[in-house]
Amino acid sequence: MGPLIDYMGTSGPRALRIELTATVSEAVRGSLWNLPAPRSDEAMNLHVFLTTINVPSSEASPDFFSWTVDGDKLQTFSSSKTWSIVRERQPIRSWHKMVWFKGHIPKHAFTMWVSVLDRLPTRNRLASWGMLTPISCCLCSSSDKSRDHIFAECDFTKELWRRMQAKLSGTTTTFDSWPQLLAWCSQNVSKSQRALRNIAVQSIIYNIWAERNDMIFNNKVLTQLERFKLVDKNVRNIISARKTRKEFKHLMVLWLV
Known part of the structure; x- marks a missing residue:
């Protein structure tokens, strides 16, 4: 009753x-x-x-x-x-494994998660809220600064992706759009390759956003090579800290080859 x-x-x-x-x-x-x-x-x-x-x-x-x-x-x-x-249940997203995976760095995963949801305070979003802010990309000054532009279409970003691709597969293929980047991350590859891709992609996403913040708030600018050296250091540190885990055992070899 x-x-x-x-x-x-x-x-x-x-x-x-x-x-x-x-x-x-x-x-x-x-x-x-x-x-x-x-x-x-x-x-x-x-x-x-x-x-x-x-x-x-x-x-x-x-x-x-x-x-x-x-x-x-x-x-x-x-x-x-x-x-x-x-709790309110939501359907499982196709991108969840590239955001939340074993061994992820919380701040990298969070930035990736917010990026996938397109919730980062990019200039075009700030302008849509009524804020008086320039909407051009602060990294290349050639287009409206949206999520898709800053992480896939910007010339500064493309160089980082090119260097990452060269280390992972020996190719110099770049990503022309955000969906293309997500599609590449979700490709059916071995567990080791998928883990290394996720680590590298999240590190680049995090560093691109850090570069944007340093440029706007700290008036600090790094070259593409200097920023990629930070990405490389991030990836090496992540792998070294988890080298005892089975899925991370051979990642350093794959990254350094």
Whole structure:
């Protein structure tokens, strides 16, 4: 029946002659239910139901809490099961493995995640919010600074991708669009290659955004070679810190070849 206040209505406490905050023990006297004769269909249904269960007694067994999660009664509270029920579920995204993978760097993964969602405060987004800001790219000054431009179409960025591709596959292929970059990351390759791609891509995304911030807020500019040296250092440090993990065992060789 659910909570009695919902089933009996606001007049329930008066009809059953028990307080709104009463406990079960206050509705019991000895071995009998201490309730008045029913005067409504709801009260009659309650009386009928109570005849099917034993009258609670402290002498029978001690009380205990029972958590019901998705139809399962638990003797102890499970935060993980409760969270899985109360949280709002969303379909699994096709890009989740290139953002959240074993061994990712939290700040790199977060920047990648926000980038995939196109939530970074790029100049075109700031302008769309009514802020008076130039919309040209601060890295190349040749186009509107959008997510797709700064991470795929900008000349500064293309050089970083070219250097990364040269280290990973020996080719100098660059990405002409953001979807093309995501498609390359999701290609069906070995686990080691996929892990190295994800590490390198996230490091470049993070460093591109760091370059943008340094240029705007710190008036600090690095060349493409200097910025890629930071990417290279990031990748090496990430691999070295996880060299004992099976999936990271041969990554340094792949990156240095």
